[in-house]
Amino acid sequence: MRGERLTLIRSSPVLQQLLYGSEVTMVKESLPRLSADRLVMVVLVREDGGDAGRPPGAVPTYTLDQLPSVTARAHQAGITALKVFTTDRRDASAAGAAASGSVMPRAIRAIKSMRLGVQVMTETCLCGYLSTGDCHLTAPNGQPDQAATIAALAHQAVTQAKAGADVVGPAAMIPGSIAACRSALDSTGFHRVRIMPHLIVDSRLYGGYRAAMGIRPQNRPFQLPASGRTATAVERGLMMLSEGADSLLIEPALFSTDILCALHARASVPLLPFSVSGECTTLPPELLAEEYAMLLRAGASRVVSHAALTLAATLGEASSTVSTSRKTLT
Numbered sequence: 001m002r003g004e005r006l007t008l009i010r011s012s013p014v015l016q017q018l019l020y021g022s023e024v025t026m027v028k029e030s031l032p033r034l035s036a037d038r039l040v041m042v043v044l045v046r047e048d049g050g051d052a053g054r055p056p057g058a059v060p061t062y063t064l065d066q067l068p069s070v071t072a073r074a075h076q077a078g079i080t081a082l083k084v085f086t087t088d089r090r091d092a093s094a095a096g097a098a099a100s101g102s103v104m105p106r107a108i109r110a111i112k113s114m115r116l117g118v119q120v121m122t123e124t125c126l127c128g129y130l131s132t133g134d135c136h137l138t139a140p141n142g143q144p145d146q147a148a149t150i151a152a153l154a155h156q157a158v159t160q161a162k163a164g165a166d167v168v169g170p171a172a173m174i175p176g177s178i179a180a181c182r183s184a185l186d187s188t189g190f191h192r193v194r195i196m197p198h199l200i201v202d203s204r205l206y207g208g209y210r211a212a213m214g215i216r217p218q219n220r221p222f223q224l225p226a227s228g229r230t231a232t233a234v235e236r237g238l239m240m241l242s243e244g245a246d247s248l249l250i251e252p253a254l255f256s257t258d259i260l261c262a263l264h265a266r267a268s269v270p271l272l273p274f275s276v277s278g279e280c281t282t283l284p285p286e287l288l289a290e291e292y293a294m295l296l297r298a299g300a301s302r303v304v305s306h307a308a309l310t311l312a313a314t315l316g317e318a319s320s321t322v323s324t325s326r327k328t329l330t
């Protein structure tokens with residue numbers, strides 16, 4: 001009896017449509033497809049030599065004068081947002097982090113002056129400006145100076161906003177730093193500037209970034225340990241939202257999908273996994289594309305990636321192949 005019913009369903013497209021049709025259509029429609037506008041391109045900027053003499057395993061960096069052409073190429077490929085990281089002269093107090101003449105504000109201005117409507121997201125962190133390579137300032141007793149770090153990050157966020165950043169990205173993982181950035185931005189008139197903090201799990205996948213930027217951190221005491229609970233990471237993400245975050249960047253994308261899924265069930269803000277240096281230097285583009293399709297299935301709204309431009313170009317080719325074959329057919 002059951003077998004007969006199955007045979008009937010299999011042989012009847014009308015019954016199949018009635019039973020499964022709407023469900024199949026719904027699933028298809030609710031899944032975003034990987035396309036260039038789902039990719040946020042990572043742009044690392046340093047002035048001292050740029051890409052020349054890149055250490056093995058390092059991801060590419062750009063100099064300021066390369067940014068107009070990089071921005072134009074990204075825009076041409078259909079990319080609508082750049083995530084900018086910088087490093088500059090380093091000292092014990094990260095003086096360069098909030099200086100209006102440092103590499104970050106100049107990079108933001110270089111991108112924005114193209115007037116292509118490309119969104120600029122920044123990293124707001126001290127590791128590119130501290131001699132230690134840490135994300136936090138250190139008190140005389142050797143402990144992280146959380147209050148001073150929070151104040152420095154808030155100041156840095158305002159400098160980035162003044163230069164034209166659309167979204168700033170506090171990345172030190174210090175509780176209270178997001179609320180401080182929000183109130184500093186509001187009190188200087190930058191209500192429109194949004195905050196996307198980094199929710200970071202400690203990982204060996206960051207080596208290619210650190211090598212590219214010359215960052216050799218002592219430790220990252222505020223990052224989540226890889227052996228920690230998913231629920232703890234989710235709590236940290238929700239805390240960031242309660243401090244005023246508008247979206248969350250979660251890294252490393254490949255090894256934080258549990259956190260992405262769990263947060264997706266609890267929060268309705270955009271969640272952006274960050275496909276970090278180690279992923280982009282070890283996986284070929286076609287596997288990165290599979291990974292990003294998975295991330296979109298899991299609830300990502302966009303994916304931040306060092307390989308965005310390479311991938312966007314192949315996605316562009318794929319769609320032009322389709323339109324070419326359509327042309328041939330008609």
Ligand SMILES: NCc1[nH]cc(CCC(=O)O)c1CC(=O)O
Pocket residue numbers: 123125127135171172200205206207208209210220275276277278
């Ligand atoms: N300041 C935190 C930060 N910003 C960028 C990365 C890594 C990004 C990548 O590997 O692509 C990290 C993590 C870290 O250094 O601990």
